Amino acid sequence: MLNTIKKLNRSYLNHLVAREEKTLEQLNFLNRFLTDNNCTFRDEPMPLLLKPNFLSKKQYQAVTYAVESISSALTKFIHLYLNDPDVQEVMKFSDKENYLFSFNPGYTNPLVISRLDAFLHDYSIRFLEFNCDSPAGPAYSDVMEKGFSKLFEEYPFMKKWEIVYIHRQELLLEALLQCYQEFRSNHPSFPEKPVIAIVDWIDVSTSSEFLILQDFFERRGLETVIGSPINFSISGENACLDDQEVHLVYKRVITRELIDRWEEVREFVWSIEENRVCCCNPFQSYIVGNKKVLALITDPRFQHVFDRKELAVIKQTIPWTKILSDSKVKYRSGTVRLKDFILKNKNTLVLKPANLYGGKDVYLGPETDQERWENVLNEHLYDESWIVQEYVEIPRDNYPVIDNGVRLEWKKVNLNPFALLGKYSGSITRVSDSSVINVSAGGGLVPTMRIKRRK
Numbered sequence: 001m002l003n004t005i006k007k008l009n010r011s012y013l014n015h016l017v018a019r020e021e022k023t024l025e026q027l028n029f030l031n032r033f034l035t036d037n038n039c040t041f042r043d044e045p046m047p048l049l050l051k052p053n054f055l056s057k058k059q060y061q062a063v064t065y066a067v068e069s070i071s072s073a074l075t076k077f078i079h080l081y082l083n084d085p086d087v088q089e090v091m092k093f094s095d096k097e098n099y100l101f102s103f104n105p106g107y108t109n110p111l112v113i114s115r116l117d118a119f120l121h122d123y124s125i126r127f128l129e130f131n132c133d134s135p136a137g138p139a140y141s142d143v144m145e146k147g148f149s150k151l152f153e154e155y156p157f158m159k160k161w162e163i164v165y166i167h168r169q170e171l172l173l174e175a176l177l178q179c180y181q182e183f184r185s186n187h188p189s190f191p192e193k194p195v196i197a198i199v200d201w202i203d204v205s206t207s208s209e210f211l212i213l214q215d216f217f218e219r220r221g222l223e224t225v226i227g228s229p230i231n232f233s234i235s236g237e238n239a240c241l242d243d244q245e246v247h248l249v250y251k252r253v254i255t256r257e258l259i260d261r262w263e264e265v266r267e268f269v270w271s272i273e274e275n276r277v278c279c280c281n282p283f284q285s286y287i288v289g290n291k292k293v294l295a296l297i298t299d300p301r302f303q304h305v306f307d308r309k310e311l312a313v314i315k316q317t318i319p320w321t322k323i324l325s326d327s328k329v330k331y332r333s334g335t336v337r338l339k340d341f342i343l344k345n346k347n348t349l350v351l352k353p354a355n356l357y358g359g360k361d362v363y364l365g366p367e368t369d370q371e372r373w374e375n376v377l378n379e380h381l382y383d384e385s386w387i388v389q390e391y392v393e394i395p396r397d398n399y400p401v402i403d404n405g406v407r408l409e410w411k412k413v414n415l416n417p418f419a420l421l422g423k424y425s426g427s428i429t430r431v432s433d434s435s436v437i438n439v440s441a442g443g444g445l446v447p448t449m450r451i452k453r454r455k
Contacts, residue, residue: 049431050399052429053413053449092384138426140445173217197250255283346365364436394435
């Protein structure tokens with residue numbers, strides 16, 4: 001099946017190169033389509049390339065199985081953390097963070113919305129980190145797919161293929177409402193149809209996605225407001241955003257940033273703590289957004305909560321990861337002193353902070369000079385806030401670059417699958433010249449599409 005995918009990609013790229021003038025028109029159309037549908041980043045069309053990432057049925061099945069198995073394990077780890085002082089000691093969250101984790105969200109599953117960032121080589125998937133606090137992208141993905149679907153009408157060879165579209169916004173709304181209905185069963189005064197609040201800072205670079213979601217939710221009959229956590233207030237038994245009573249919060253604001261502005265957001269936090277609103281994701285999801293989790297779920301001391309399937313998938317998909325420290329650790333069949341091992345094996349390792357996002361301060365051993373590598377190691381060796389991880393080869397694919405003409409360039413590719421209440425819910429793909437693949441760091445997005453031959 002992979003040979004078939006390669007043939008499709010070759011046909012696709014040949015079509016673009018052979019029709020340079022038409023291809024430029026199509027890129028311009030797609031950029032206008034993205035702008036007209038609020039798929040923008042920092043007020044510009046979302047940066048993208050003119051080829052989706054196609055997945056075969058077997059690849060789709062492999063990704064689905066891995067994502068759902070890891071999501072199940074992460075949910076169990078959240079419960080383990082909340083109940084095990086030894087795990088709490090290793091993770092070292094602050095008092096404020098643990099205070100937030102103590103909130104009962106009012107529904108069962110503490111991991112509602114997540115994005116598990118990974119590399120996919122043929123059928124083998126390796127997870128590098130988990131975005132489980134406030135992941136962006138599901139609405140952007142839908143808009144991109146819709147734009148590409150219009151282009152495909154002009155590609156004759158695409159008539160041989162069926163694309164299985166995943167409507168991520170529909171799945172997202174279903175997950176939010178499922179949590180809300182469970183919450184409401186214990187809070188019967190809440191209305192059957194909630195007013196939804198999409199909550200983040202007004203000036204975030206992904207704010208355009210909120211407009212896409214607001215439009216979608218309202219077309220489904222649910223009043224939706226967008227606003228900042230600093231504009232929350234409590235009125236009687238109700239929570240209000242900009243004086244509008246709200247019942248269901250889709251929390252896109254990053255938890256760490258709430259803590260940084262604690263006094264400004266106290267009423268927002270109290271609204272959630274006192275169950276004056278149903279909030280998704282709950283703060284507990286933040287636990288497994290910390291990259292130390294990759295070290296702990298691969299550590300035999302903490303694996304007793306996982307079943308055989310979860311353990312097998314953890315072994316297959318999680319690269320060797322340790323919390324950075326001056327200690328002895330297991331490596332393959334032996335034991336190494338971690339500091340010495342990191343110094344001697346730079347080109348096979350990665351250093352990164354456990355609790356930052358957006359590709360910030362990630363040091364890839366093969367691309368970092370020895371002096372800088374040693375400085376980073378020594379700076380963070382004793383604060384237990386960084387991790388060291390096995391370097392995983394970055395997948396590459398051929399993409400069209402369009403300026404005066406069309407040329408093909410090899411790009412580095414990162415697959416980003418979404419999970420909603422533990423179920424695989426489509427992916428988006430990030431593409432970049434840089435090994436740290438992130439839109440904030442200059443990369444682009446393309447939709448991820450499952451395809452199959454028409455009968």
